[in-house]
Amino acid sequence: MSAVKRGYLRPIDFKQGRVEMSHGSGGRAMAQLIDELFLEAFDNDWLRQLNDQACFAVTTGRMVIATDSHVVAPLFFPGGDIGCLSVHGTVNDVAMSGARPLYLSASFILEEGFPLSDLQRIVISMAEASREAGVPIVTGDTKVVEQGKADGVFITTTGVGVVPDGVNISGERARPGDRVLVSGTLGDHGVAILSFRENLAFETSIRSDTAALHRLVARMLEAVPDLHCLRDPTRGGLATTLNEFARQSSVGIRLHEKAIPVKREVAAACELLGLDPLYVANEGKLVAICARQDTDRLLEAMRSHPLGADAAVVGEVVEDPHHFVQLQTAFGGWRIVDWLSGEQLPRIC
Amino acid sequence: MRYVDEFRDGELARRIAGRIETEARTGRDYNLMEFCGGHTHAISRYGIADLLPPNIRMIHGPGCPVCVLPIGRIDNAIELAAQHKVTLCTYADTMRVPASDRSSLLKARARGADIRMIYSAADALRLALEQPEREVVFFAIGFETTTPPTALVIQEAAKLALPNFSVFCNHVLTPAAISSILESPQVRDIGAVPIHGFVGPAHVSCVIGSQPYEYFAEEYQRPVVIAGFEPLDVMQAIWMLVRQLNDGRAQVENEFTRAVTRDGNVRAKQLVADVFELRRSFEWRGLGEVPYSALRINARYARFDAEQRYGIGYRSVPDNKACECGAILRGAKQPRDCKLFGTVCTPENPMGSCMVSSEGACAAWYTYGRFRDASRAEVSQITTADST
Numbered sequence: 145m146s147a148v149k150r151g152y153l154r155p156i157d158f159k160q161g162r163v164e165m166s167h168g169s170g171g172r173a174m175a176q177l178i179d180e181l182f183l184e185a186f187d188n189d190w191l192r193q194l195n196d197q198a199c200f201a202v203t204t205g206r207m208v209i210a211t212d213s214h215v216v217a218p219l220f221f222p223g224g225d226i227g228c229l230s231v232h233g234t235v236n237d238v239a240m241s242g243a244r245p246l247y248l249s250a251s252f253i254l255e256e257g258f259p260l261s262d263l264q265r266i267v268i269s270m271a272e273a274s275r276e277a278g279v280p281i282v283t284g285d286t287k288v289v290e291q292g293k294a295d296g297v298f299i300t301t302t303g304v305g306v307v308p309d310g311v312n313i314s315g316e317r318a319r320p321g322d323r324v325l326v327s328g329t330l331g332d333h334g335v336a337i338l339s340f341r342e343n344l345a346f347e348t349s350i351r352s353d354t355a356a357l358h359r360l361v362a363r364m365l366e367a368v369p370d371l372h373c374l375r376d377p378t379r380g381g382l383a384t385t386l387n388e389f390a391r392q393s394s395v396g397i398r399l400h401e402k403a404i405p406v407k408r409e410v411a412a413a414c415e416l417l418g419l420d421p422l423y424v425a426n427e428g429k430l431v432a433i434c435a436r437q438d439t440d441r442l443l444e445a446m447r448s449h450p451l452g453a454d455a456a457v458v459g460e461v462v463e464d465p466h467h468f469v470q471l472q473t474a475f476g477g478w479r480i481v482d483w484l485s486g487e488q489l490p491r492i493c
Numbered sequence: 494m495r496y497v498d499e500f501r502d503g504e505l506a507r508r509i510a511g512r513i514e515t516e517a518r519t520g521r522d523y524n525l526m527e528f529c530g531g532h533t534h535a536i537s538r539y540g541i542a543d544l545l546p547p548n549i550r551m552i553h554g555p556g557c558p559v560c561v562l563p564i565g566r567i568d569n570a571i572e573l574a575a576q577h578k579v580t581l582c583t584y585a586d587t588m589r590v591p592a593s594d595r596s597s598l599l600k601a602r603a604r605g606a607d608i609r610m611i612y613s614a615a616d617a618l619r620l621a622l623e624q625p626e627r628e629v630v631f632f633a634i635g636f637e638t639t640t641p642p643t644a645l646v647i648q649e650a651a652k653l654a655l656p657n658f659s660v661f662c663n664h665v666l667t668p669a670a671i672s673s674i675l676e677s678p679q680v681r682d683i684g685a686v687p688i689h690g691f692v693g694p695a696h697v698s699c700v701i702g703s704q705p706y707e708y709f710a711e712e713y714q715r716p717v718v719i720a721g722f723e724p725l726d727v728m729q730a731i732w733m734l735v736r737q738l739n740d741g742r743a744q745v746e747n748e749f750t751r752a753v754t755r756d757g758n759v760r761a762k763q764l765v766a767d768v769f770e771l772r773r774s775f776e777w778r779g780l781g782e783v784p785y786s787a788l789r790i791n792a793r794y795a796r797f798d799a800e801q802r803y804g805i806g807y808r809s810v811p812d813n814k815a816c817e818c819g820a821i822l823r824g825a826k827q828p829r830d831c832k833l834f835g836t837v838c839t840p841e842n843p844m845g846s847c848m849v850s851s852e853g854a855c856a857a858w859y860t861y862g863r864f865r866d867a868s869r870a871e872v873s874q875i876t877t878a879d880s881t
Binding site: 411412415417474477478479 | 494497502503506507510537538539540543724859860861862863
């Protein structure tokens with residue numbers, strides 16, 4: 145039940161209103177914001193208790209916890225916004241352990257002056273993403289900082305989940321002979337964000353691939369319970385994820401450029417900007433490594449799910465004392481796919 | 494992707510590689526310098542070296558605009574942003590170029606300077622229009638390719654009589670750099686670095702045409718083949734150079750006929766002539782002072798010259814003593830010959846300029862080619878194991 149008596153309050157003006165310092169001060173304004181915005185949107189039994197924490201029964205087995213902060217600019221981009229991204233990002237981090245995600249927490253840092261209409265749009269998008277994923281947001285926090293001390297809104301989400309028995313996914317389990325699979329086209333999210341940045345407006349139909357992948361993971365585990373490695377190639381893209389695997393497992397990885405799915409528009413945008421799609425961020429894709437004999441079954445399972453329709457086998461794990469990720473180019477030569485140095489910066493000519 | 498995939502066809506590449514292999518004479522070396530960073534990038538990124546016989550060696554030249562920018566000019570740019578408090582607009586590549594005292598534009602920005610990464614000169618002009626209260630300076634760098642757009646925004650600013658816009662001009666000229674390399678004692682007199690031929694610039698040649706290279710071919714008796722930046726362009730150019738060298742010819746040939754003519758882009762050249770004039774001398778990182786090798790804004794547009802507006806004085810700063818960027822840019826050494834390479838000098842922490850841009854010889858080797866010999870041997874072992 146709400147602690148605030150509705151009859152005495154003028155409803156929040158979500159059309160014209162802006163975030164004020166009082167929205168984070170712990171007083172009546174904050175309670176009203178929680179009531180009329182967060183509770184309204186995220187509505188569930190745990191939140192309705194209005195406690196500072198959510199209490200739930202512990203199941204048997206192994207639990208996982210993951211946290212992720214979201215500071216994306218622009219806040220709204222083709223195919224999504226910071227709201228659904230903050231749900232998908234953490235659901236995916238939990239799911240990449242093979243776990244079934246159960247609950248989320250959400251913490252907001254709001255900049256004074258941020259339009260309440262935008263905040264509402266973001267919160268509704270989060271609520272939809274959480275409902276669609278079947279993972280409720282059960283506790284949260286809101287802080288407001290003075291104008292200029294944040295960039296509109298920052299959202300940190302934390303997720304917990306439970307790993308089914310018999311599943312043991314870890315970045316250190318890649319073995320020579322294993323195969324590397326990706327769940328779909330690479331670079332969509334990064335290019336969608338870039339295309340929308342104010343100083344780089346080029347017309348494009350590319351949309352972010354932001355999506356919750358836990359159901360795809362569940363289907364993969366049904367087909368191949370002994371998945372070796374699983375990760376979502378977000379910042380730093382496929383190249384970074386594979387370098388992480390190579391280092392953790394003390395192996396090398398060979399990729400085949402021709403096998404790597406990249407949308408034509410994404411390839412063209414990267415070409416124009418001097419970027420390499422292997423390093424561009426994804427928010428709805430995963431990389432999996434499995435034993436060679438499980439490859440076909442895994443690929444089939446992935447392709448049977450809408451989020452894995454374009455899945456492909458892109459390479460294999462090899463012995464390599466240098467732990468290099470190497471790529472056979474479509475041209476025929478070989479090159480190293482190294483860790484990214486600093487930010488990926490566009491080339492001049 | 495149309496107009497791109499055609500130039501990256503692996504099957505065609507193997508056919509050209511076969512011809513190069515057949516025609517390159519055993520018992521002689523073919524040391525070919527690709528002048529442009531774009532070629533260096535293509536060679537590394539597509540693994541072109543894997544497709545060439547061992548007696549064809551590609552020497553990475555100085556044509557990476559970021560690599561040849563001397564420390565002193567980066568210091569000047571930081572001075573503009575940090576001390577004169579201007580909004581400094583720059584191409585992304587320059588952000589990480591090491592300046593004096595372990596600084597860089599990226600670090601200056603972290604300390605509070607207003608430095609913006611832009612994609613085109615027009616973005617800088619737009620920023621000046623949008624923020625009339627701020628002084629906006631465009632940090633213009635690059636070869637002949639990026640010069641016409643700079644000229645255009647200066648003309649535009651003059652038309653608009655924009656009071657808060659100026660350009661810190663660092664545009665350099667390709668022919669002067671090639672001359673400087675060919676005139677360097679190591680190449681010309683001692684013959685320590687025999688450069689037998691050049692893969693000529695792609696985009697630069699679109700602007701200046703193929704005619705300016707005729708002098709080198711004639712005077713220094715070195716064949717030049719102008720080539721596009723796609724890997725098949727480079728393969729084709731190498732094949733054409735091998736043929737010229739076998740025939741004893743030293744001509745300018747144009748592989749990049751889809752974009753380059755003998756006279757180049759006449760309108761672009763007029764634009765540049767209207768706004769810029771030759772500098773008597775300009776310091777290049779790695780090559781030192783090179784006479785008549787750069788442009789400055791002429792008297793007509795002097796009010797848009799940031800050097801004049803802010804009284805910027807140039808102070809040359811020597812590179813780290815152990816840094817071999819100079820010798821590498823002249824083709825006298827390879828990245829792995831440098832003591833700093835891969836130890837204290839890495840793409841994360843570049844000491845020398847060749848490590849900064851992915852077009853730089855050191856960064857390209859570090860990122861794409863490091864331990865190539867070792868890893869190739871392993872790959873072939875594994876391939877054999879796999880097929881059994």
